Amino acid sequence: MKSFEKNLFKADPYIAGEQPAIDSIKLNANENPYPPSPAVQEVFKNFNSEILKKYPPIDGLELREAIAENFELKAENVFLGNGSDDVLGSSFRAFFNGDKPILFADITYSFYPVWCNLLNIPYENPKVDENFELNADDYKKPNGGIVIANPNAPTSICKPLEFIEYIIKANPESVVIVDEAYIDFGGVSAVSLIPKYENLLVVQTSSKSRSLAGMRVGYALGSKILIDTLFGVKDCYNSYPMDSVALKVMLASVKDKEYFNNTVAKICKTRDNTKEQLRKLGFKVMDSKTNFLFATHPDYSAKEIFEYLKTKKIYVRYFSKPRIDNYLRITVGTDNEMQAMLDALKLFFAK
Amino acid sequence: MKSFEKNLFKADPYIAGEQPAIDSIKLNANENPYPPSPAVQEVFKNFNSEILKKYPPIDGLELREAIAENFELKAENVFLGNGSDDVLGSSFRAFFNGDKPILFADITYSFYPVWCNLLNIPYENPKVDENFELNADDYKKPNGGIVIANPNAPTSICKPLEFIEYIIKANPESVVIVDEAYIDFGGVSAVSLIPKYENLLVVQTSSKSRSLAGMRVGYALGSKILIDTLFGVKDCYNSYPMDSVALKVMLASVKDKEYFNNTVAKICKTRDNTKEQLRKLGFKVMDSKTNFLFATHPDYSAKEIFEYLKTKKIYVRYFSKPRIDNYLRITVGTDNEMQAMLDALKLFFAK
Numbered sequence: 001m002k003s004f005e006k007n008l009f010k011a012d013p014y015i016a017g018e019q020p021a022i023d024s025i026k027l028n029a030n031e032n033p034y035p036p037s038p039a040v041q042e043v044f045k046n047f048n049s050e051i052l053k054k055y056p057p058i059d060g061l062e063l064r065e066a067i068a069e070n071f072e073l074k075a076e077n078v079f080l081g082n083g084s085d086d087v088l089g090s091s092f093r094a095f096f097n098g099d100k101p102i103l104f105a106d107i108t109y110s111f112y113p114v115w116c117n118l119l120n121i122p123y124e125n126p127k128v129d130e131n132f133e134l135n136a137d138d139y140k141k142p143n144g145g146i147v148i149a150n151p152n153a154p155t156s157i158c159k160p161l162e163f164i165e166y167i168i169k170a171n172p173e174s175v176v177i178v179d180e181a182y183i184d185f186g187g188v189s190a191v192s193l194i195p196k197y198e199n200l201l202v203v204q205t206s207s208k209s210r211s212l213a214g215m216r217v218g219y220a221l222g223s224k225i226l227i228d229t230l231f232g233v234k235d236c237y238n239s240y241p242m243d244s245v246a247l248k249v250m251l252a253s254v255k256d257k258e259y260f261n262n263t264v265a266k267i268c269k270t271r272d273n274t275k276e277q278l279r280k281l282g283f284k285v286m287d288s289k290t291n292f293l294f295a296t297h298p299d300y301s302a303k304e305i306f307e308y309l310k311t312k313k314i315y316v317r318y319f320s321k322p323r324i325d326n327y328l329r330i331t332v333g334t335d336n337e338m339q340a341m342l343d344a345l346k347l348f349f350a351k
Numbered sequence: 352m353k354s355f356e357k358n359l360f361k362a363d364p365y366i367a368g369e370q371p372a373i374d375s376i377k378l379n380a381n382e383n384p385y386p387p388s389p390a391v392q393e394v395f396k397n398f399n400s401e402i403l404k405k406y407p408p409i410d411g412l413e414l415r416e417a418i419a420e421n422f423e424l425k426a427e428n429v430f431l432g433n434g435s436d437d438v439l440g441s442s443f444r445a446f447f448n449g450d451k452p453i454l455f456a457d458i459t460y461s462f463y464p465v466w467c468n469l470l471n472i473p474y475e476n477p478k479v480d481e482n483f484e485l486n487a488d489d490y491k492k493p494n495g496g497i498v499i500a501n502p503n504a505p506t507s508i509c510k511p512l513e514f515i516e517y518i519i520k521a522n523p524e525s526v527v528i529v530d531e532a533y534i535d536f537g538g539v540s541a542v543s544l545i546p547k548y549e550n551l552l553v554v555q556t557s558s559k560s561r562s563l564a565g566m567r568v569g570y571a572l573g574s575k576i577l578i579d580t581l582f583g584v585k586d587c588y589n590s591y592p593m594d595s596v597a598l599k600v601m602l603a604s605v606k607d608k609e610y611f612n613n614t615v616a617k618i619c620k621t622r623d624n625t626k627e628q629l630r631k632l633g634f635k636v637m638d639s640k641t642n643f644l645f646a647t648h649p650d651y652s653a654k655e656i657f658e659y660l661k662t663k664k665i666y667v668r669y670f671s672k673p674r675i676d677n678y679l680r681i682t683v684g685t686d687n688e689m690q691a692m693l694d695a696l697k698l699f700f701a702k
Contacts, residue, residue: 003524004550005576007449007495011583016409016590026405035401044398050386052565052600054377055558058367082433085589098358118587144358173354199355207406214403214595225356232362236469238436239367244565245596249403 024313027331032211037259039252079230084205084218095175098144149179154329158187158289182290184209198223375664378682383562388610390603430581435556435569446526449495505680509538509640533641535560549574
């Protein structure tokens with residue numbers, strides 16, 4: 001080891017889904033199979049690149065107002081970030097500065113423990129039950145904060161609003177983050193609780209339901225005091241995380257409500273059809289309120305199925321982690337993509 | 352204070368330049384007065400927004416190769432970030448994990464102490480001399496890392512390569528970051544030293560010389576071990592800080608070397624003319640190797656001049672900080688913008 005190496009950061013990173021070759025069917029990153037709203041293409045067509053010589057509007061006010069309007073909130077209740085990972089990372093920094101451990105489920109978004117390790121935040125992981133269900137009473141012990149992914153990933157399960165409110169109500173001394181990356185695919189958002197609970201932060205993303213994974217726009221919704229604290233964190237790290245293009249693109253997407261609703265409805269329909277087909281093939285499939293399906297087969301190993309599909313250039317997600325290492329997380333693509341996957345599975349089972 | 356507030360982050364943020372109304376002359380954020388390369392407009396014209404449904408390429412390889420080629424380095428020597436602030440913030444996290452204080456000048460980019468406070472990094476500030484010059488021997492004491500802005504901000508002074516190498520050579524146990532946000536305006540980059548010193552990281556930005564402040568693209572150049580460590584930090588915070596548009600826009604800019612050279616040359620010419628004009632008005636102006644001028648007047652207070660120019664809708668930067676609170680930092684705009692500022696100054700002096 002060279003002498004200057006002693007002070008270097010040692011990473012224990014989050015691992016994102018593989019990025020396979022272009023001619024494959026990519027069902028491993030919960031991306032949307034449809035393009036973003038046509039209004040987004042108009043933004044590019046009309047974009048005057050000269051505006052890029054200036055820094056972006058530092059507060060993203062126009063976009064924050066448009067997002068706020070969607071939820072009957074004010075701009076002061078909206079924080080923007082470079083993808084919801086940036087928003088969540090900033091939120092961990094902003095709200096989890098106590099000595100007590102924060103709480104999140106043992107099976108949930110695997111970036112949470114990575115942020116805790118990065119930011120030296122102690123944490124505990126209440127176990128989901130054998131059906132991957134959260135138990136609200138696990139979140140009633142002393143804690144430094146709570147994070148609930150709802151719907152949960154990679155299990156696809158969504159809890160009702162009463163369940164979320166029960167946890168928030170039981171924790172007036174903590175900030176409760178509800179990570180709603182997948183809420184648009186059939187769940188009920190906790191946003192309606194924001195006027196009632198100042199300690200509630202809801203995080204959403206444009207990456208899934210808005211087909212904007214490549215644009216990196218996420219946002220948080222919450223009381224003014226929480227949003228102000230997030231702005232404080234941002235201003236201590238990067239004054240301008242949102243570029244001028246992302247602000248305009250997201251604004252166009254947010255304003256096109258019809259396209260958004262239609263796209264989400266199409267994906268939900270394909271999801272429910274695929275779920276039935278998978279069940280006919282013998283899979284146990286969780287009831288999903290997301291744009292992916294979480295499935296296991298009683299007779300075949302998930303890892304083997306995953307590897308087989310890869311040979312057919314179909315990429316799904318497999319986690320070699322305790323409790324879920326015999327499950328597949330399958331992103332909902334187009335009807336054709338799902339049919340190709342189902343056909344490949346039939347071939348595999350016929351072998 | 353509400354009970355959940357005890358664990359909230361307390362910010363001590365960096366304050367960016369004001370964003371005045373559109374009809375004003377904005378010489379307060381060191382932005383480029385010229386548009387980005389015409390090749391950038393072509394990117395927007397030809398952009399297929401459908402690609403945004405997928406996550407961006409996680410490693411930005413094509414852009415990293417193009418940047419590397421400019422400096423006779425390899426892609427493995429290039430790290431990309433969401434503006435050079437993101438790159439610098441990530442670098443502080445990546446390299447300054449020792450117990451000893453890191454060293455940077457008392458008068459330099461004022462984001463450095465903000466990152467130190469955010470990340471709990473101890474620091475000491477060697478004083479620049481009465482001419483704002485750094486003393487290389489101040490950087491020979493035990494330390495946990497070194498940051499040199501070269502050219503320095505807001506003083507505009509550039510040190511020669513030998514000065515930088517002297518400091519790197521004296522500190523084999525530390526990572527030395529050379530922040531070259533303004534290097535393209537006449538300084539000599541330390542990039543040529545990278546093959547010789549594995550502990551050297553050079554940080555540059557597209558915000559100034561490439562007119563891409565609104566696009567948020569910065570980069571670091573260094574040995575593979577430093578770049579790998581930066582990737583580790585990124586993967587512990589946000590897998591995809593670079594969006595698909597920013598990657599394409601920066602690539603187009605990097606490939607258009609002729610436009611880049613012409614734009615930089617124009618700004619340097621305007622800068623040197625303006626410097627002479629300011630001196631004729633009695634200002635003491637530092638010799639600048641940046642796209643801004645650092646100036647003080649023996650007979651008039653900088654704060655008064657700053658406030659007066661604002662009434663004329665001309666925004667320059669004033670820092671109410673020890674040692675520099677009688678100086679103005681004036682961004683180099685177009686010849687017309689500089690003439691308008693000089694005319695306003697003449698009016699002020701004639702009062």
